[in-house]
Amino acid sequence: MKLYEGRPExxxxxxxxxxxxxxxxxxxxxxxxxxxxAAAWTMEDCVxxxxxxxxxxxxxxxxCNRQKTDFYLLLMPSDKPFRxxxxxxxxxVARLSFAAGEDxxxxxxxxxxxxxxxxxxxxxxxxxxxxIDEDLRECEYIGAHPCVNxxxxxxxxxxxxxxxxxxxxxxxxxxxxxxxxxxx
Numbered sequence: 001m002k003l004y005e006g007r008p009e010x011x012x013x014x015x016x017x018x019x020x021x022x023x024x025x026x027x028x029x030x031x032x033x034x035x036x037x038a039a040a041w042t043m044e045d046c047v048x049x050x051x052x053x054x055x056x057x058x059x060x061x062x063x064c065n066r067q068k069t070d071f072y073l074l075l076m077p078s079d080k081p082f083r084x085x086x087x088x089x090x091x092x093v094a095r096l097s098f099a100a101g102e103d104x105x106x107x108x109x110x111x112x113x114x115x116x117x118x119x120x121x122x123x124x125x126x127x128x129x130x131x132i133d134e135d136l137r138e139c140e141y142i143g144a145h146p147c148v149n150x151x152x153x154x155x156x157x158x159x160x161x162x163x164x165x166x167x168x169x170x171x172x173x174x175x176x177x178x179x180x181x182x183x184x
Contacts, residue, residue, distance in 0.1 A: 001052045003154075004034045014148075017109055021118050021146035025155075028163050033154040040149045041113045046078065050143065053154040057143035058136065060115045062108070062128075063087075064099040071099055071107055074175075075117055075142070076133035081179035087131070090175050109147065116144040117160060118153075120168045130165070132172045137161075 007022035008014060025032060035052045039045075046057040061074040061082060070093070076082065088096045101112045108115065109122035120130060136142060141154050155164075165172060 001035050001037050001048065003052050003054075004036075006032065006034065008034070008036070017122075017147040018151065021121065024121055024167070025164075028159075028167055030155060030159045030163055034146075034151055036151050038150065039113065040145075040152070046143070046152070049152045050078075053141075053143055053152060055139075055141040055143045055154045057145075057152060058116070060117070060144075062099045062104045062115050063096045064103065065093050066095045066097070068099070068103070071103060071128045072096070072131050073108070073115070073117065073120065073128050074131045074133070075136055076177055077135050077139075080133065080135070080177060082177070083179060086177055086179075087175060091131075091173075114145050114147055114149040116147070117142070117164070118144050119147055120165070120170050122147075123168070123170070126169050128170075130170045130172045131175050133177045134174050135177075137174065 011019045033053060035049055037049055040049060050056050056078045058075045059078045063072040063074060084096050104110050104115060107123050107127050108119035110119045139157050142157050142160060144153050144155060146153055
């Protein structure tokens with residue numbers, strides 16, 4: 001694996017959704033580092049990628065309420081445990097669960113394993129509420145997949161928050177996750 005700056009020179013063999021990410025980042029004048037790699041399905045798969053990028057990939061969780069009427073994309077540090085009850089209580093939602101892959105594809109245009117904040121560019125109806133763990137605000141960079149799990153990008157957090165998200169029409173809700181077992 002090697003770190004590259006910007007989009008691949010040849011995008012002919014790339015999926016359209018990946019190329020659209022590069023096009024949007026270019027249009028928004030957002031600089032990024034890129035690593036191409038074998039499909040990364042888990043956070044453990046991302047360890048070597050993190051080393052090349054010099055940043056930890058975000059843990060991205062696609063969630064929904066019990067009725068499957070509200071959908072959430074949660075970004076949090078990769079090393080922090082996720083406790084459903086902790087987030088549910090902060091949002092005032094009775095119960096959160098992982099949303100179905102079909103809903104991820106319908107709202108974000110993504111398949112499981114490729115979910116990232118960059119998928120919000122496909123949520124033109126703003127059906128997905130973005131949740132960001134407060135700890136990520138302190139990170140200079142975040143790691144994110146460009147809508148496929150065979151590449152990873154290193155992007156300034158400030159560019160995501162102040163340029164990318166406004167361009168997609170999404171406003172983040174900040175949450176404080178401790179990963180603690182016993183909440184409330």
